[in-house]
Amino acid sequence: MRIKAQVAMVMHLDKCIGCHTCSVTCKNTWTNRSGTEYMWFNNVETRPGPGYPRRWEDTDRYKGGWKLHNGELKLRAGGPITKLANIFYNPNMAKLDEFYEPWTYDYDNLIHSPKSENLPVARPVSQITGEYIDKPEWGSNWDDDLAGGSEIVPLDPNVEKLQEHIQMEYEKTFMMYLPRICEHCLNPSCVASCPAGALYKRDEDGIVLVDHDACRGWRFCQNGCPYHKVYYNWKTHKAEKCNFCYPRTEAGLPTICSETCVGRIRYIGVVLYDADKVKAAASVEDPQDLYEAQLGCFLDPFDPEIQEKAREHGINDAWLEAAKESPVYKMAMKWKIALPLHPEYRTLPMVWYVPPLSPIMNHITNEDELNTDGYIPAVDQMRIPVEYLASILSAGDTNVIRKVLLKLTAMRVYMRGKTVGGIDEFRQSELVTQAATSPEEIEDMARLLGIAKYNERFVIPTGRREMDDDLYEQQGTCSLEELAPREGVNPAYGYMKVRENL
Amino acid sequence: MVHIFWWVIFPYITLTIMILGLLYRYAFRQLSWAAPSTEIFEKKWLKIGSPLFHWGIIIAFIGHVMGMVIPHDFYLSIGVSDHLYHIGAIAGGGLAGLMVVAGLIILLIRKATIDPVRVHATFADFFTVLMLIFVAGTGTYMTLIYNTTVVAYEYRETIGPWFRSLFTLTPAYGLMTGVPLIFKIHVASAFALFASIPFTKLVHIFSFPVRYPARAPQQYRHRSNYRRQGL
Structure with a gap:
């Protein structure tokens, strides 16, 4: 057993209002430089839709993630030898157009245009070539709120998989938001795709980062990530990606996307997992078993034996306490209401999603007379087809989605019952049995999903700076980059070398 | 004196610039060390030009090792006649040369005509x-035309x-005095190119990821002393 800690996120999709505040604050923090204009470490997609970059879920085309080949886990785009053979031209890499050509506006013209009959306009200017763009044809959220409708929606690879025809008349169609960041996977395929070994997973918190000194711009990570969350900076020729705002999480603060989330949909916490189980979990035969296999990697933070082992592996008490309070552990592992995005990519992603309940009660016009079990058929007739959610969150297994939706519905019915009556009926109902829950669990869930405050939603232990060398020497020098000792200096050469002899 | 300059001083100066420049850039300009791909802007022409050029130049490199580094006597001792x-x-060499030149011309046209590529191309x-x-070009001309129309020049006795x-x-510059002019131009221009390597994108030659196939697929890194016991 090799215990590691992972900082992970849950997003509660029911609460996402699609305001893009997360994307904007993320952009202003990380990608507002030239070379990164087209990058959105955080983006919010309207689904159904092709997403960003367009059709990123089309694994036949971009060849992201892993596949099982004769029972062995292989990169879908090919192993190291294939990659070195394709290093001069990567056939699977997306072009900029697949994201979009970023542009700004010629604002100066508004102020300095000569006197004319018509109002001056600010024409769009490409941020790549500096030329005017007469007609921008795609942008980061061009299809926001189903704009483009019946022409754009069929481009969604999940829609292609669905057998049934999707209603596209606006009064009948469905829509949901899917905010996406890097998944900080347990089995990241971007890391395995990097010929230079520049991408790595941090041992202490599982954050996946790019070492820009080591990155040589071989660009296999861009399409090696099935979520398309590693980007190629055309100016520095290095890879860039979401870094889980590690300077913030190290200080115990949530990522900027979570901090600024208007709907408070995001939760951050620590989970403990057994790194020795990861490979086997990612290699199970049936893609629909991947979700359960991934859950099998996580460890119970309340188990004293696990705690003891974790301490042996260098995880300290602050992190163990945080793991007990972790909202991610509660939602994803304990209550099982949060699901991984596209588990079939076999990367064991660590950003989890509580599926949306849809405007479920559209169906129910007689709620006052409805008995509790009357809600069960409503779950099966959700406006967002269960098959669609399953295609995104459970490798097509509708049972997994149904269970979660039943639980969320049970929560809704119970909490409603507390106000308008009917709790006794609820306790006896088929709904509570099918949802496999209890009033006690529901009360906990309702608190975390509904009214949890900042320090319940974000349980983030601070970074492990106490492990650093020469903290005494470093004090007061941190902002003077050249003066401060380099991080990770070998203690044999550092101030504390005497300690080695004690 | 001219010979000493071109075949002693010039090669050493250019090689020194190359080596010191590479060391400097590796030590202090690591962030600029990359294979600056423009594939994100344009794929069609790159698909033809880039593999053509790169594979061609790899074959050409092997050919130069065979011609310049391995001595003439070695070939004779293993029974490879001069004719063979x-x-x-x-x-x-001719095939490799044609691949390299064709690939480069495609890449040059691409660089000059595809807007986003041209805008971001530097001097x-x-x-x-x-x-x-x-x-x-001079190398291919020597191999394909000079060698077949004038004389199959035995560079393994002079340039090698x-x-x-x-x-x-122990620079034996005397060996270079009788070399045909086209060969001299090829050699001198190659050394000039070597001197430019640290200042251009050519540095990526030295970072070909040979260790990748032997490496563990997943990479973990940790802060120093994270595993130190008893803290």
Whole structure:
């Protein structure tokens, strides 16, 4: 057993209002430089839709993630030898157009245009070539709120998989938001795709980062990530990606996307997992078993034996306490209401999603007379087809989605019952049995999903700076980059070398 | 005196610039060390030009090792006659040369005509491509035309030993005096190109990821002393 800690996120999709505040604050923090204009470490997609970059879920085309080949886990785009053979031209890499050509506006013209009959306009200017763009044809959220409708929606690879025809008349169609960041996977395929070994997973918190000194711009990570969350900076020729705002999480603060989330949909916490189980979990035969296999990697933070082992592996008490309070552990592992995005990519992603309940009660016009079990058929007739959610969150297994939706519905019915009556009926109902829950669990869930405050939603232990060398020497020098000792200096050469002899 | 300059001073100066420049850039300009791909902007032409050029130049490199580094006597001792060697060199070298030149011309046209690629191409980028075309062009001309129409020149008796003598620090510049002019131009321009390597994108030659196939797929890194016990 090799215990590691992972900082992970849950997003509660029911609460996402699609305001893009997360994307904007993320952009202003990380990608507002030239070379990164087209990058959105955080983006919010309207689904159904092709997403960003367009059709990123089309694994036949971009060849992201892993596949099982004769029972062995292989990169879908090919192993190291294939990659070195394709290093001069990567056939699977997306072009900029697949994201979009970023542009700004010629604002100066508004102020300095000569006197004319018509109002001056600010024409769009490409941020790549500096030329005017007469007609921008795609942008980061061009299809926001189903704009483009019946022409754009069929481009969604999940829609292609669905057998049934999707209603596209606006009064009948469905829509949901899917905010996406890097998944900080347990089995990241971007890391395995990097010929230079520049991408790595941090041992202490599982954050996946790019070492820009080591990155040589071989660009296999861009399409090696099935979520398309590693980007190629055309100016520095290095890879860039979401870094889980590690300077913030190290200080115990949530990522900027979570901090600024208007709907408070995001939760951050620590989970403990057994790194020795990861490979086997990612290699199970049936893609629909991947979700359960991934859950099998996580460890119970309340188990004293696990705690003891974790301490042996260098995880300290602050992190163990945080793991007990972790909202991610509660939602994803304990209550099982949060699901991984596209588990079939076999990367064991660590950003989890509580599926949306849809405007479920559209169906129910007689709620006052409805008995509790009357809600069960409503779950099966959700406006967002269960098959669609399953295609995104459970490798097509509708049972997994149904269970979660039943639980969320049970929560809704119970909490409603507390106000308008009917709790006794609820306790006896088929709904509570099918949802496999209890009033006690529901009360906990309702608190975390509904009214949890900042320090319940974000349980983030601070970074492990106490492990650093020469903290005494470093004090007061941190902002003077050249003066401060380099991080990770070998203690044999550092101030504390005497300690080695004690 | 002219010979001493071109075949002693000039090679050593250019090689010194190359080595010191590379060391400096590796030590202090690591962030700029990359293979600056423009594939994100344009794929169609790159798909033809880039593999053509790169594979061609890899074959050409192997050919130069065979011609410059491995001594003439070695071939004779293993029974490769001069005639056989030249047939192989002209065919293999000619093919590689044509691949390199064709690939470079495609890449140059691409660089000059595709808007986003051109806008972000620097002087160094154009210099590199043009210089490579010149060096590869003279090399291909020597191999395919000079060797077949004038004389199959035995560079393994002159240029080869001279090149090796540079590395034993006993430059035998006398060997270069009788070399045909086109060969001299090829050699001198190649050394000029070497000097430019640290200042251009050509640095990526030295970071070909040879260790990748042997490496563990997943990479973990941790802060120093994270595992130190008892803290």
